[in-house]
Amino acid sequence: MKPAPFEYRRPDTVEEVLHLLAEYGDEAKLLAGGQSLIPTMNFRLAQPAVLIDLNAVKGLDSVDEADDGGLRLGAMVRQAAAERSALVAEKVPLLAETLPFVAHAQIRNRGTIGGNLAHADPRSELPAVMLALGASVRVRGPDGERSIGAGDFFTGFFGTALEEGELLTEVVLPPAVEGGGQAFLEVSRRLGDYAMVGVAASVVCDPAGRCHRASIALLSVGSRPMLAEQASACLVGERPSSAAVLAAGHAAGNKDIDPQADMHASVAYRRHLATVLVRRALTAAFERAGCVMGEGAS
């Protein structure tokens, strides 16, 4: 379990990173927290010729309030730092709630927010949170800077919309809105394992108590994190009820997702977990939104 030989570069600025990316193209890999990349290299599943270490790059690790009241997280913000940040807890409680589920404390001490998103593991928690919140990422590349919405960012199995030569620099999370509530739940074999199924739910209720928006993002149910559209359709425009969240759970588990079996969970079990977790997460999210749940007609 020793990596193949590689060249190691440790640039100080984003400009230098972009320069190196331009120079080495797909022979290079970016090293952020290294919690996925280094094991992959030690197993020799990845053998990059050049490793560009981002850990000395300045200006990528700040946590700031955005002009619109949302949150801007530098790509190199450690997951543990975000987990402990009062600003994160205040502005994006769903992120604060989810971070303890991301692997283990030791891993979060090194792992970064940006690295996690760019890795785009379909079993990872943070991509689902981004989807549920309608977050976006800022990237810099040879042609300047651009913003990519979470819905467009995760393109497939470990695939993102990042183009060659681009660096993810920042994560932008929208401000909380009146009548909003969120919740994250997952079922994993052990604390810290990849979830067999996880769900990040974000709902918004209008002053009349009707569901205005419901974003339900699932992880570990396909090749990428995905939004359960048919589950949302059960809720939007409706007054939240236990019958409606139950229906949303069934829609998510039976219609929205197309999960695969693995050694930890069969297809049937994954569908069932999605059904249960979506219902539970929505119930919690509506409660946090201050929405009164009716019994509803079943």
Next chain:
Amino acid sequence: MGAHPYVGAGVVRNEDAQLLTGRAIFVDDVHLAGTLHAAFLRSDFAHGRLLSLDTSAARRREGVIAVYTAEDLGDYWCHGPLLVPPPPIAGLTFNTATLVPLARDRVVHVGEPMAVVVAESRYIAEDALEDIVVDIEPLPVVVGLEEALAPDSPVIHEALGTNVAAHAVQRKGDYEAARSEAHTVVSRKFSYDRGVAGSLENRGILADWNPRNEELTVWDTTQAPIPIRNGLAERLGLLQSQVRVVAPFLGGGFGPKMMMFYPEEVLIPWISMRLGRPVKWIEDRAESFFATANERLQLHEAELAVDSEGRILGVKDVFLHDSGAYDPYGITVPINTQCTLLGPYRVPNYYSEFTAVFTNKTIVTPVRGAGRQHGVFVMERLLDFAAKELGIDRVEIRKRNFLTPDEFPHNHEILFQDSAPLVYDSGDYLPAMEKAAEMIGYREFLEEEQPKARDAGRQLGLGIVSYVEGTGIGPYEGARVSVEPSGKVQLATGVGTQGQGHFTTFAQIVADQLGVDVTDVNVATGDTREFSWGTGTFASRGIVVAGSACHEAAIVVRKKILALASEALEAAEDDLELADGVVRVKGSDLSISLGELAVRANPLRGTVEPGAEPGLEATSYFGPARGTTASGVHAMIVEIDPETSEVSIQRYVVVHDCGRLVNPVIVDGQIHGGVAHGIGNAFFEELVYDDQGQLLNASFMDYLLPTATDVPHMEVAHVETPSPLNPLGVKGVGEAGAIPVGALYAQALEDALQGAVEILEMPLSPGRLFDLVHGTPSDPEAAS
């Protein structure tokens, strides 16, 4: 100064300061100048003809010193030893296929070594592995146990012409006759799978041949340093005195490090001799899943015949056992299954037949519990089903069948793994069961707590099971006790140590005899230069066999001390007492220290009388006639989330009997660790092979060991039924905790599910539990 007697007291461990401050030396901590590093090229195929290996590019790589294939080994290439010849069971079939150092023309499991690269660093060595061009012609693979025995199955060892590694029948009485008179017969099929030992420290070897004084020193993560020394000397054509094997601190053993000789173990010392430089190989975790022995599946068809009161008339069990690709450890594991199945029960008639099968997988040798889990699972499950069928309480059916104290020694009339008859030396099972039932609140749970929980929609279940464990088998161990002029005591023994607390428990035993502080007894173990005779640490035998040898040696030294002190103090021996490191004339202040006596016993002038020996030293050996039988009862309360099938343990109770406790804190620690292993076996760990013999989860990301959040607080109590077979009255405890946990989970989960399913398999998981309850397919290939 600690309080005597130490034996029985929860003395703080002598070795903890070293271990907890990181000063303890493990194999990979030994750094010698000029060390070379080895890496092994391992087969990617489970079964194939090895057509060619082109190592020329690897040899040319800068930093590579040597590359060896089977061909390069010349006469050194040969099959390894049959470590444990099978017991003389009448009618036994036993087919031997022992390990080879490097595959020559055939590979028989994924991970089998084919070549070894030696380089200036491990990095370079692994780079060079990728330079080797391998040509393997894949052969059909043998994975399943039943398939392995099919007439059209490919055969793994052509010379044997069969995949049968062993076939054995052991009988007591006449099962069929008993069955014909039975009121009820319950029969089921069971499958019980086990996994890796999961030692924190993988295997590792550092060999250093010194060409100037012609001595070979080998640091090895072995549980058996002396047999390794003996075998290496023989194989390398050296005197045993030229070979020193050191097993320093080990990060866990649990059985697989008792296997000998692994290919790496015979190759690394030989390479060091060829190259005249130290050579190190440290097994990495990915290798360990393929290169280190583990335990796996057994398939049982079993039945239990009982009378109308639930009294056992007989048991019949026919099972298949996975041996893996070779069987150097003989049939120890299936024999343990066969013998341990009988449990603490009176079984007048028993028929047990097993077939051990070669498969294209890593070898199977004992892992903590060593096949005992499998047997306990079958017996406890059968009793549960019989109880249910007869409407008898599950604790009651066990009580009715327990052997009573007046039935010991109890001869089960079959042979155990040590070739001796399976005779239980002592035991008292009823008090342990009653204590466990009381501790877990058995009645209250069933009558109040559970119905209340069920009314609230909660799934709570209780399990309570019994087991026995044959421990402390021979052949022998030895110990040498010497009092030094400093007054400190040196104690040397041959067993290796892997975290069991030997530095403390052996010291307690000796300190009690010599009246010294336990911290003044320095224990040397695991170094063949310190002690030359012995076998190793396995089969829950350290305290029983080596501990008894320590005790006997200390008694002889005590006699020498008293004789010499009697002379020095001019007092009768009966008037002397040993305490606080001095011999004192009782009721006076006349005394002499052990240090002074040690000097007197080894004079520079004068004479040591003919027939006497110098020094305050003695060496003793202890060899028990047969093993001693420990026992226990585990009970737990679990809760299943009815929606997600997640299982949490609410309470866990252990009542254990390992005879006299030498150090209750250490014993409890052994039980805690064992239960953790058992929980892993029951609900987390599983080696998942595909139909090509590829292990699909060879990392700790997918092979799940239970963590601190998965292992509950345990309430542990003890019953002490001394063994009559050794002077300390002790029994082994190393494996105990791991043994009954699968059976316990099965009963508790079934109870929680109100009998909605029968649990006939281990391991389980939330997903498997869900699929069992809902009848949905679990196999990834079937499901996709």
